[in-house]
Amino acid sequence: MFPDRLAFTLSLGFAALVPLACLAATVDGPYVVRAASQGLEAWTVETGDSAARKEARPVVVGGALTIPAVGSLPAFEVILRKPAPVAKDTISVAASVPLFVVADTHGEFEILADMLRAHRVVNGKLAWSFGRGQLVVLGDVFDRGANQLEILWLLYELEAQARRAGGAVHLLLGNHETMALQGDLRYLNPKYARTAALLGVRTYSQLFDAHSVLGQWLRTRPAVLKLGDSLYLHGGVSPALVERKWTLAEINDGVRAGLSELPPFSPAERERVEFLLGPAGPLWYRGYFPERGNTVAATMADVDASLARFGVRQVLVGHTIVPTITRLYEGKVVAVQVYPGHEADGREHFEALSIRNGQLLRALPDGTTHPLP
Numbered sequence: 001m002f003p004d005r006l007a008f009t010l011s012l013g014f015a016a017l018v019p020l021a022c023l024a025a026t027v028d029g030p031y032v033v034r035a036a037s038q039g040l041e042a043w044t045v046e047t048g049d050s051a052a053r054k055e056a057r058p059v060v061v062g063g064a065l066t067i068p069a070v071g072s073l074p075a076f077e078v079i080l081r082k083p084a085p086v087a088k089d090t091i092s093v094a095a096s097v098p099l100f101v102v103a104d105t106h107g108e109f110e111i112l113a114d115m116l117r118a119h120r121v122v123n124g125k126l127a128w129s130f131g132r133g134q135l136v137v138l139g140d141v142f143d144r145g146a147n148q149l150e151i152l153w154l155l156y157e158l159e160a161q162a163r164r165a166g167g168a169v170h171l172l173l174g175n176h177e178t179m180a181l182q183g184d185l186r187y188l189n190p191k192y193a194r195t196a197a198l199l200g201v202r203t204y205s206q207l208f209d210a211h212s213v214l215g216q217w218l219r220t221r222p223a224v225l226k227l228g229d230s231l232y233l234h235g236g237v238s239p240a241l242v243e244r245k246w247t248l249a250e251i252n253d254g255v256r257a258g259l260s261e262l263p264p265f266s267p268a269e270r271e272r273v274e275f276l277l278g279p280a281g282p283l284w285y286r287g288y289f290p291e292r293g294n295t296v297a298a299t300m301a302d303v304d305a306s307l308a309r310f311g312v313r314q315v316l317v318g319h320t321i322v323p324t325i326t327r328l329y330e331g332k333v334v335a336v337q338v339y340p341g342h343e344a345d346g347r348e349h350f351e352a353l354s355i356r357n358g359q360l361l362r363a364l365p366d367g368t369t370h371p372l373p
Contacts (some may be wrong), residue, residue, distance in 0.1 A: 118364075248310065
């Protein structure tokens with residue numbers, strides 16, 4: 001958050017020739033956007049003695065960005081890459097490859113990073129240390145918390161580091177990603193509305209348009225991923241989705257079409273997009289948790305039909321808060337979303353799912369794991 005005592009004014013002056021180390025403290029950023037010159041620029045909100053202002057500098061693919069320290073976490077560097085290709089819908093993975101699954105981090109960068117460090121997914125410098133392991137993030141990085149940008153940059157950088165080590169990072173889209181990219185900012189942390197004003201954009205979503213580095217990257221992520229013999233997604237698979245018999249590629253392409261800046265769609269395309277981004281779509285469906293939403297409870301037959309449809313043995317979901325990671329429907333659905341926060345004594349409250357040789361383990365902030373009942 002910005003200190004209340006600061007009088008925030010917008011300066012459109014550029015700092016292209018000033019090294020980042022020489023600038024005042026970064027309050028928010030960098031956001032890497034396409035400038036009027038068609039080159040990339042990194043925009044930040046910087047604080048001086050009595051004001052906050054916009055700073056901008058040119059950046060290039062292959063260049064490094066410094067993501068400032070947050071709390072006790074160190075600053076880290078990100079290497080900008082060429083525009084990302086569309087992510088795969090199906091990936092084979094051996095049972096011996098360790099997986100680490102988190103859901104719904106909602107801007108809680110410190111809690112997420114502490115969890116990843118405790119379980120040696122990253123090291124003390126926030127660099128990849130999971131070798132050939134794979135990290136899966138079930139969406140909802142955006143909204144509520146004050147450090148969603150840092151999470152996005154961390155995952156963006158870890159994706160490249162993991163690939164070089166033979167591992168992988170899979171960020172899936174959640175409903176809050178699609179909301180933010182489409183301009184629905186009702187859950188946005190107030191910090192980011194101030195950022196948008198200071199950076200001189202009409203809406204915060206403009207900082208993640210299809211021409212920005214992170215906006216382009218996000219638009220290539222899947223909504224549904226078949227990884228090994230399991231299906232990973234944010235919300236769930238509704239009976240209505242199964243009835244439509246769309247492939248994973250058709251589902252993911254439809255969600256991406258909804259995030260496209262090139263409408264209009266044909267009537268059939270519009271129906272598909274509206275369904276996929278609606279309450280029975282894979283980002284919003286709550287049928288596994290009828291007590292938490294206005295929806296009909298999924299039956300065991302519904303779950304079995306979804307597993308058969310996509311050729312998997314289990315579905316892993318976030319989206320709906322559970323007190324602890326929980327098996328549902330005789331273990332055919334695994335609810336992963338334990339909301340990140342703090343206990344009354346200040347300890348971090350969060351859980352992740354560690355999968356080792358097919359065994360599901362509850363991972364806790366203290367670095368311990370416990371078999372999932």
